[in-house]
Amino acid sequence: MTKHFNKLTSLVLGTTLVATVASAAGGGELEKVMKARGLTENDVIRAAKTYNPTGGRDEFIVFSSGGQSGQVIVYGVPSMRILKYIAVFTPEPWQGYGYDVDSLKILRQGNIRGREINWGDTHHPALSEKDGKYDGRWLAINDKANPRIAIIDLHDFETKQIVSNKVFKSAHGGAFFTPNSEYILDAAQYAAPFDNNYHPIEEYKESYRGGVTIWKFDDKIGKIIEKDSFTVEMPPYMQDLSDSGKGVSNGWGFTNSFNTEMYTGGIEVGMPPNEAGMSRNDTDFLHVYNWEKLAKLAKDKKNVKIINGHKVIPIEVAVKNDALFLIPEPKSPHGVDVSPDGEYITVCGKLDTHASVYKWSKIKELIKSKKYTGKDPYGIPILDMKSSLHGQVELGLGPLHNQYSPVDGEIYTSLYVDSQVVKWNYKTLKVLDKENVHYNIGHLCGMEGKTADPQGKYIIALNKLAIDRFQNVGPLHPQNHQLIDISGKTMDLLVDMPLPLGEPHQAVAIRAEKLHPHVRYKMGTNSKTGKEHVGKTLAGQERIERRNAKGKIDPKGKNVFIYSTFVRSHINPERITVNKGDNVTMYMTNLERAQDETHGFTVDNFNVHASLEPGETAEINFIADIEGVFPYYCTEFCSALHLEMMGYLMVKDPNKKYVSAQKIKMGTMNKEQLDAEYKKTVAVNDATDAVIQSVVAFLKANKFGDHKTVAALVTDAFDQYGQIPAQKKLADEAYKKGDIEKAILFENMIWQLMVKTADVGIRAKDALVRLVATKQSASAQAGERTFGEGGCSGCHVIGKVSSGPDLTGALQRHENGEKWVSKFILNPEEMYDDPYVKSMIDYFNLKMPNQHMNEQETKDIIEYLKWIDENANLF
Incomplete structure (x- = not known):
């Protein structure tokens, strides 16, 4: 019933959209745009399917590898708008990743054999699962170049852990969660000795090995537990991608391979190149292993070898315990994918035109009855390929990767050579549809397409080449991600998205509703640990301490600790003086509670940077090894007084011995002039306060507390305003003592606090107006849009006299007001001699220009002015 209803709804909406486009194309602005840009109706429909209006949200969120950038790219579907880059294996300046102490600790977790590694080649992101379905809590991703796995916390989209593989030298085949996130499967790529010693290539078969590392994962804290992790030794067959069984095959893992020939090249000594020698055989091997049984075996030290401090289960132990098997598969495969119910396992060989579908129940029976066709050179039992298969189907040239849909048996496969996506049925083994893409597609990203609960709707083609698709920006072209609508009988390519970062290799998509990230941290949180930061500093706790080597406060110590706070628009403290050679540690706490009020921090010339989200505490450290004066400032534009949010680090x-400069005094003002300046400053503050009080009265009258977003802004404004009495007391005391100069400075500080209060307060008022005003009609919405886009707002500010008169009540100022205003909008020059218009021209010294509005736009503006009058008390 639900499926039929959804299809009917889709059909009705689609028909309505086509009708709307066809109607609009018959005349008006849309027709002009379509003609000017050479667009068809289908182009407009495709654009509408991906368009998100301002403030709109996507249904799905995609996490794509950033390839050689070492990062993760986050974007939305169907809009294909990039939302974030997550720093993982590479320093990332904007977020301060690798430039503040706490993030640098994460980055340094990825050191290998004591060496700093500052780049990565991210390949396969994986989302944590519960019962084979994405739970939206954790994201793992591998680094192929330097065998590592990183864990990203999706509560704040930050990397929290990097773990290096102690026995692999490269690892392409990660990361793949088991159905309840107990483990992460991570296969080696290029076979190499597990130890860190030299072994000649002639000993390849004896000393080189492949394998799968099975990382123990604690999904409660989002951490890999290294001591409970282990590697299954495998032959040097170049293990590639993996997938974990689910449903009926839960507890098993599947990893394909290439180079079962165990060829090692030697082009420099006259041998055929690797690509020839590694693809001679008609088949390679699919590795089938019982990770659940292997995990139990690894707990007994008799079953493992310790290599580089890491547990390894030897081949013979896995074989002896019926936990490792091989099945021939099409040569040079590049992926293995388990169906949502776990019964079917699809493998595509990129040098074959076929997809091979294995059936778990057949494999399980062969294992149970020990029906083997033989063993490989390392003693691993081999199952018969034909007896394991459900069947094969010819798809096209270069089949690679697969994604499932909610339709029974439906699967999508990328064809690298043909540059196509093919839809087919893995149960009936029939091809259903093909769609051209641009060009040389690698991975596919379905909407939760490799889970027990695939969503369908869209497929994303991750293409390796863009060639002619975008503006030429040099020899290096962007990658091209193409969104394909799969909701209909045939696939429909909707939109191209250039990705100019690394080589996005693989991506995973999750329903946006499953993600629940924080909007702020609990005050003083270390975002990298989730715990309270040792340097947490609240307002009034700011200080500078000098300590000795033992950590005790000592005026002669060379370790300077600065406890600072950040809030719009000042950094406290604003002056820091240290000695050349001091070891400087600065703790910074963002005191903001408002959403999205990030502050950044840097000290010029010292190569440090931190990004402070609301509530976060971060730490930077540097040696003050050069003398001079160095400004520090907030690097994130945060308020009207952003440029004033700064201070000075002075290194002496x-x-x-320094000769003191004469203290600069306030010009040549005498006492009377200073007193006049003081009174002027106080008068400005009083006037500003009157504005603030009017805003406060409006907010209270309209029950701002009933609206959470507005209440948060008001709280923030009151935080600023609450600091004024203390400053006023200091100003009054200074004035009574006759120190007018200091009194003026304190009054200036009051003015800055008032500006910050007004800034937030007016934002709160504007937000509240929209919440309590009557709902706009479609015509009034169009009128407001036209009012803004047509240039009206350049002179007219609703609720205020600006370069032109306030238009609140404009329709009541004239007999037949609507007709009068309409006529004036359409032909203002014809009314310049009207007495009322002439008086306005004389007063504002400005004539209303003809904005060339049409009749419909004019009608819409009239409806907007009516809406303003209905809500006049709010403006």
Whole structure:
């Protein structure tokens, strides 16, 4: 019933959209745009399917590998708008990743054999699962170049852990969660000795090995537990991608391979190249292993070898315990994918035109009855390929990767050579549809397409080449992700998205509703650990401490600790003086509670940067090894007084004697002039306060507390305003003592606090107006849009006299007001001699220009003005 209803709804909506486009194309602005750009109706429909209006949200969120950037790219579907880059294996300046102490600790977890590694080649992101379905909590991703796995916390989209593989030298085949996130499967790529010693290539078969590392994962804290992790030794067959069984095959893992020939090249000594020698055989091997049984075996030290401090289960132990098997598969495969119910396992060989579908129940029976066709050179039992298969189907040239849909048996496969996506049925083994893409597609990204609950709707083609699709920006072209609508009988390519970062290799998509990220941290949180930061500093706790080597406060110590706070628009403290050679540690706490009020921090010339989200505490550290004066400032534009959010680090040489400059006094003002300046400053503050009080009265009258988003802004404004009495007391005391100069400075500080209060307060008022005003009609919405886009707002500010008169009540100022205003909008020059218009021209010294509005636009503006009058008390 639900499926039929959804199809009917889709049909009705689609028909309505076509009708709307066809109607609009008959005349008006849309027709002009379509003609000017050479667009068809189908182009407009495709655009509408991917368009998100301002403030709109996507249904799905995609996490794509960033390839050689070492990062993760986050974008939305269907809009294909990039939302974030997540720093993982590579320093990332904007977020301060690798430039503040806490993030640098994460980055340094990825050191290998004591060496700093500052780049990565991210390949396969994986989302944590519950019962084979994405739970939206954790994201794992591998680094092929330097065998590592990183864990990203999806509560704040930050990398929290990097673990290096102690026995692999490269690892392409990760990361793949088991159905309840107990483990992460991570296969080696290029076979190499597990130890860190030299072994000649002639000993390849004896000393080189492949394998799958099975990382123990604690899904409660989002961490890999290294001591409970282990590697299954495998032959040097170049293990590639993996998938974990689910449903009926839960507890088993599947990893394909290439180079079962165990060829090692030697082009420099006259041998055929690797690509020839590694693809001689008609088949390679699919590795089938019982990770659940292997995990139990790994707990007994008799079953493992310890290599580089890491547990390894030897081949013979896995074989002896019936936990490792091989099945021939099409040569040079590049992926293995388990169906949503776990019964079917699809493998595509990129040098074959076929997809091979294995059936778990057949494999399970062969294992149970020990029906083997033989063993490989390492003693691993081999199952018969034909007896394991459900069947094969010819798809096209270069089949690679697969994604499933909610339709029974439906699967989508990328064809690298043919540059196509093919839809087919893995149960009936019939091809259903093909769609051309641009060009040389690698991976596919379905909407939760490799889970027990695939969503269908869209497929994304991750293409390796863009060639002629975008504006030429040099020899290096972007990658091209193409969104394909799969909701109909045939596939429909909707939109191209250039990705100019690394080589996005694989991507996973999840329903946006499953993600629940924070909007702020609990005050003083270390975002990398989730715990309270040792440097947490609240307002009034700001200080500078000098300590000795033992950590005790000592005026002669060389370790300077600065406890600072950040809030719009100042950094406290604003002056820091240290000695050349001091070891400087600065703790920074963002005191903001408002959403999206990030602050950044840097000290010029010292190569440090931190990004402070609301509530976060971060730490930077540097040696003050050069003398001079160095401004520090907030790097994130945060308020109207952003440029004033700064301070000075002054580094003096303790071995030098400095001649003090004469203190600069306030010009040549006498006492009377200073007193006049003081009174002027107080008067400005009083006037500003009157504006603030009017805003406060409006907010209270309209029950701002009933609206959470507005209440948060008001709280933030009151935080600023609450600091004024203390400053006022200092100003009054200074004035009574006759120190007018200091009193003026304090009054200036009051003015800055008032500006910040007004800034937030007016934002709160504007937000509240929209919440409490009557709902706009479609015509009034169009009128407001026309009012803004047509240039009206350049002179007219609703609720205020600006370069032109306030239009609140404009329709009541004239007899037949609507007709009068309409006529004036359509032909203003014909009314310049009207007495009322002439008086306005004389007053504002400005004539209303003809904005060339048409009659419909004019009608819409009239409806907008009516809406303003209905809500006049709010403006």
